[in-house]
Amino acid sequence: MARRLRTPGCGWRALDGGAAVRVAPLPARPAQPGGGFGVLLRIPAVRIGLAVIVLVVTAHFAAYTYVRPALEHFAGFGATELAVMLLVYGIFGVAGNFASGAGAQRSARRTLLVLAGGIGIALLGVQFVGTTTLGSALTTALWGAAYGGLSVCGQILTAQTAPEHRESVTGLYVGVFTASIASGAFVGGVVIDHSGLPMLLWLSAAVAIAGVALATRVPAAT
Numbered sequence: 335m336a337r338r339l340r341t342p343g344c345g346w347r348a349l350d351g352g353a354a355v356r357v358a359p360l361p362a363r364p365a366q367p368g369g370g371f372g373v374l375l376r377i378p379a380v381r382i383g384l385a386v387i388v389l390v391v392t393a394h395f396a397a398y399t400y401v402r403p404a405l406e407h408f409a410g411f412g413a414t415e416l417a418v419m420l421l422v423y424g425i426f427g428v429a430g431n432f433a434s435g436a437g438a439q440r441s442a443r444r445t446l447l448v449l450a451g452g453i454g455i456a457l458l459g460v461q462f463v464g465t466t467t468l469g470s471a472l473t474t475a476l477w478g479a480a481y482g483g484l485s486v487c488g489q490i491l492t493a494q495t496a497p498e499h500r501e502s503v504t505g506l507y508v509g510v511f512t513a514s515i516a517s518g519a520f521v522g523g524v525v526i527d528h529s530g531l532p533m534l535l536w537l538s539a540a541v542a543i544a545g546v547a548l549a550t551r552v553p554a555a556t
Contacts, residue, residue, distance in 0.1 A: 374503050379495035379553050383446075384507065386552070387488045388514045389545035390450045394481050395518025397457055397538040400526060404460050407531055409470045419474045426475040427482030434483025435490070442491035443552045449487055450549055452480030454542035457535055485511065491552070 374380050397404070405411045405419055430449075437445040456477035463469035489507055496503040525534045 370502070371506050374496055374499055374506055377496055380492060380503060380506075382548060382552050383488070383491050383495055384510050386446060386450065386545045386549045387484075387507070387510055388517075389541050389548065390453055390484060391511060391514035392518040392521060393457065393538040393541035393545065394453055394484075395515050396522035396525065396541070397460075397535055398477075398481075399519050399522045400531060400534065404531060404535065405464070405470060405474075408460060408464045409466065411470070415467070415470075419470060422471055423474045423478035426478035430479030430482030431486055433479070434487045437483075438487040438490040442487060442494055443549065445483070445487045446491055446552065447546060447549045449480045449484050450542060450546045452476050453484070454539050454546060456480060457539035457542060461532065461535055495553070 375384075401420075401423075402416055405416055409415070411419065434445050434449060437448075456473050459469070459473035459476070464473045488511065489504065492503050492507045493500050522534060522538070525537055529537075
């Protein structure tokens with residue numbers, strides 16, 4: 335094989351050049367119009383959509399950081415039950431991701447309302463119906479499905495609100511989402527240190543419900 339490759343006219347340069355000729359050129363994409371974050375934030379739908387994400391993601395991570403002590407406190411779970419509940423959360427999170435992606439393509443606004451409402455209801459449910467195994471399983475499943483779909487729904491929503499700045503608004507969305515994760519964990523730590531676990535869940539649920547109320551102002555066309 336090596337001897338055949340060294341025959342005249344078939345050196346590595348010839349082979350490399352032949353391969354290059356066979357590669358089809360990528361189609362040129364038109365440049366997107368310039369738009370910094372300031373331009374994007376002047377679009378009302380972008381501002382409202384990002385504000386909803388800040389509220390709901392912050393509420394989620396403020397509470398989810400302490401999901402283990404919450405399940406231990408309200409349901410009296412041990413290590414085995416906790417592992418099962420987290421498995422339930424993960425399974426429904428994956429299902430919610432796929433379902434919300436399909437739903438957001440039809441109506442991102444309606445899907446966002448459902449997901450934000452699901453997180454708010456789940457946070458309240460941890461205290462009211464999460465005292466039993468069945469109640470905890472239902473609450474955890476709802477929480478997992480709602481949050482599992484939030485990131486993809488939010489990304490579709492923001493892209494639809496500024497289609498001419500799709501790449502820029504996606505970068506802005508990722509930054510806002512990441513900052514909300516950090517702020518949620520920080521706020522959760524402060525609240526639980528000063529006011530305890532029940533107050534943390536009440537406050538997180540209130541913030542998520544505020545996100546639902548704000549999501550109703552997202553333009554219906556999205």
